[in-house]
Amino acid sequence: MSNNKLNKFFVVGIGASAGGLRAIEEFFDYMPSDSGAAFVVVQHLSPDFKSLMKELLERRTQMQVHRVEEGIKLEPNNVYLIPPRKNLFVHNGFLSLTEQDVNPRLHPNYPINLFFESLAKDYADKAIGVILSGSGSDGAQGLPSINEAGGLVFVQSPTTAEFDGMPQSAIATGVVDRVLPPKELAKLIYDIVQMRKVRSPVQDNYTGEIDPKHLKEIIEILNASEKIDFSYYKINTLTRRISRRYSIAGFADLDNYIIRLRDSKEEQNLLLEDLLIGVTSFFRDPEAWKILETKILPNIITHLGEEQLRVWVTACATGEEAYSMVMLLDKVMQQMGKNNSIKVFATDIDTAALSSIW
Structure with missing residues (x-):
């Protein structure tokens, strides 16, 4: 949740990769310069070539376009571009940069995920995440954070994308609000921002x-x-x-x-x-799972005797937490040399989520 309660404007995070330039240009062709939102473009850039994105976008919009420098403050009606070899974050309305891993084959970089997650924390319901053309799945992991924080999630329709890997991965998360061509996304976002303003x-x-x-x-x-x-x-x-x-x-x-x-x-x-809010994942909230593993479960199992251990996972959504519990119980049981039978109950009021488990 955002700690910056003074945020009065929307921030639109735009993620793109292969084939994204044309989609980004089309988006800004149809985005008026007076929306009142700030736009942050996180595109996968080659480290070996100078990016001309700033010069290209300046032909498409009257908004001021910035290459992000450390500590720059987000302002409405401005566009901010990630530089090559960097990961980008926002905190209290200011952008910060870190170096990407020099060996992406060993440690893949997912700059769109990282930015979306920080955007959700900082801007909450004023965060908008947009995924445009690109291969791979970057962005898909960050979008649920925006959705859970009350923000909005939009994706370019795969049929209009030069590369549909990122759009398809985003849609598969189940948290996408609308799927439209870039120009329609621009119009929709503008209308939503104006409605909130009035x-x-x-x-x-x-x-x-x-x-x-x-x-x-x-x-x-x-x-x-x-x-x-x-x-x-x-x-x-x-x-x-x-x-x-x-x-x-x-x-x-x-x-x-x-x-x-x-x-x-x-x-x-x-x-x-x-x-x-059916957002979930395996071993979500690692600190809580660590406490379960090291303190709570060992104490329960120690006093269990030969009885069956029964666990009820409420609000299980699509089941990831229930399966996480089963895996953790099995691990702790083996560590303690126990072989008690285990039964895990999982329930949720969302029947659509439950039906997808099996």
Whole structure:
């Protein structure tokens, strides 16, 4: 989550690789220079040739284009380009650089993933991640971080990309909000940023909190439709997820969105998917797993005797945490010389996520 509560503008992170130049140019051809967002382009660059991206983009946009230097501050209506041989991060609104590994065959560099992850931490629901043409899968690991933080995730349609590896990998994460050609992505992002700018102070109130009356209406609609009660959900989480959903749906105010939500089963399902946040991975949150391995599980197993060990993994999403638990239990059992039987239960209210496990 962002520690920089003063962030008032969106930051759009654009990841591209092979074939990305044409897509980037098309994107900025259709992005007005007064959007109010900052744009950070993270492209895979050859270390052996000077990049002409700055000069090329200056022909496509009236925004000021910068080659990133250490400590440069992000400003709205500016474009920032990663230099060759560098990884790029953002912290408290300032960009920083580190050297890439000199032997990528031994230690592959994934600069798009790294930037997206830092963008999610710093800008939270003001982060937008975009994947354009490229081979490989860079960016796919970073996109879920943006989604989980309440940001938006967009991908170039594979049929319009010169190389569809990165777009296809991004789509496979299941967290992508829209898949469109570059020019349509530019128009959509511009519209979303403008809608967020014109929302009334009553709705946003500088904290982003939704009016309690609107929030109660939305909770009641979902409860009646899906039999799921979100009234005990964290208010900040509800606010972020609802805001991102009605932005994507093209609504500038909640009153009209609630009318649509009440009448549309499809929109109810889409909002539900956003609220359930099915982002997961194997051994997610390594520190917690380390405590389980070294302290909690050994203590439980020591006092278990010959009984079966039963573990319940709630909110298991697509199962990665449940499988992680099984692998960790097997490891700890072997280390302790135990052979107790193990049974792991995994549950989730997201039936679509559960159906993908098997």
